[in-house]
Amino acid sequence: VRVDEIYESIQGEGPRVGMRTVFIRFAGCNLRCPGWPCDTQHAIDPKLYRHEWMDMSVDDIVEEVNRITNGDNRVNICLTGGEPFLQKHEDLDELTQYFNNRHYLTECFSNGTLIYPEWAYTRVCFIMDWKLPGSGEAAVGTKERVRNYFNLSYLDAVKFVIKDEADYFAAKDIYKEHMAMREMRPEIYYGVVWGALSNDKLTKWVMNDGLPWRLNVQMHNYIYNRDDRGI
Ligand code: SF4
Secondary structure (H helix, E strand, O other): OOEEEEEEEOOOOOOOOOEEEEEEEEOOEEEEEEEEOOOOOOHHHHHHHHHHHOOOOHHHHHHHHHHOOOOOOEEEEEEOOHHHHHHHHHHHHHHHHHHHOOOOEEEEEOOOOOOOOOOHHOOOEEEEEEOOOOHHHOOOOOHHHHHHHHHHHOOOEEEEEEEEEHHHHHHHHHHHHHOOOOOOOOOOEEEOOOOOOOHHHHHHHHHHOOOOEEEOOOOOOHHOOOOOOOE
C-alpha cells in the first residue's frame, strides 16, 4: 500500500466532524482537479513528492495506528488521499477488516470515480466527493459515481465542493436527478472552494432554494494554519 502520511488530528468535516481522528492518507489519485488547486498536492503529485511516499504493509499501518491511538478504538479512523480505492483492494479489505473487528469507526473520503467493492459498504462510512464542473473533473467517472451513489446508505454522505454559481446549479441538477426522490438517502454536504466563494453567499442560495443540505466548513482550516501538513 502506498501511503503519503499517517497522523492524528481533529476531523474537520463530514459526519464525524470534531472527533479525534487518525488520518491514513494514501498516495496517488486518478484525478487532478485542474479547476482549483488540490489541497493535498503532496498526495497526488509523484514528480514532486514520490520520495516522501511510503510503501507500507497492512501490518505496518496497523502498527502505526496502534502506536498513535494506544489501541483506543474510540478514535475515528479516516481513509483518505489522494484516492484510497486506487490501492489494491485486497489490502484495503484486510485493513478495514482489522479495524472493523476491533470496533473502530472507519470512514473513507473518496472521489467516487472507481467502483467500490461490495465489502466496503458494510465496513466504512463513505463521504463521496461528487465532482462539479469547476473542478475540471466532472466528466470523469460519471457512470461509476452514480453506481457507487446508489449503493450508499443513509449512514454515508455525498459532498459538493462549490466554486461558483455554475457549480451550484450543477449540484442542484445532480440532486434533482439522482437524490431528491430517494428515501433514506445519504446526507448531502455542501461547502465552498476555499477563497473562490463565500459560505455566506452559498448558504443564502441553499436556504432560498429550501434544499435539505448540510454546511461543511472544513473546520480544520479555521483552527489550524491551512497550509500546514498534518492538520
Ligand atoms: S480528487 Fe481529491 S485528491 Fe484527487 S486531485 Fe481532486 S481534490 Fe485532489
